[in-house]
Amino acid sequence: MKFLAISGSARRASTNTAMLYAFQSVAGATHQVSVYDRLGELPVFSPDLEQEPPPEVVAFANAIADADGLILASPEYIRSIPGGLKNAIDWLVSRNEVIGKPIVLAHASHRGDDMLHQLRTVLATLSDRFNEKLFLRLHLMKLSPDEIGEQLSQPQRQDEMRRFLDAFASYCRTP
Structure with a gap:
């Protein structure tokens, strides 16, 4: 199963991005996880550009389609969805790549419930295959990427992430 893991953070030392890269290490031969950590490279959404989208948008949409x-x-930024992630979602609204695409959330903090609520609303509107019940929350806030790597290399955490990926794969296979 091929998953695209999209980080909603533009920060180089992002906790969420580090967590998504850890998914790659547990995916094994069963799953392939590609991390998209370039939301900051997408131009600001404009309906005027939808007919001929910029190359960064086309590459992002192609990664989703694949x-x-x-x-x-x-x-969570100011109890809300970060602007870069919302911008990326806005680029997808009138495109076909995300229609019917299975989507789940993972979260690297014990906080952020306001943002998660908003993001769940947006994703449920964007795709009828958003699964809000399948969710993985790991408490990694304020850890460095190296500390996150240490935490997520523990067998218990690896099993937890592997079970999440396996459950998502099962969901992806069901119509």
């Missing part, structure tokens, strides 16, 4: 499912992980 995936069997999407895993989104995002920080």
Whole structure:
């Protein structure tokens, strides 16, 4: 199963991005996880550009089209969805790549419930295959990427992430 893991953070040392890269290490031969951590490179959405979208948008849409499912992980900024992630979602609204695409959330903090509520509303509107019940929350806030790597290399955490990926794969296979 091919998953595209989209980080909602533009920060280089992002906790959510580090968590998504950890998914790659547990995916094994069963799943392929590609991390998209370039939301900051997408231009600001404009309906005027939809007919001939910029190359960064086309590359992002192609990555989504190539995936069997999407895993989104995002920080909360001022109790809301970060602008870069909302901008990326706006680029997808009138495109076909995300229609019917299975989507789940993972979250790297014990906080962020306001943002998660908003993101769930947006994703449920964007795709009828958004599964809000399949959710993985890991408490990694304020850890460095190296500390996150240590935490997520523990067998218990690896099993937890592997079970999440397996459950998502099962969901992706069901119509």
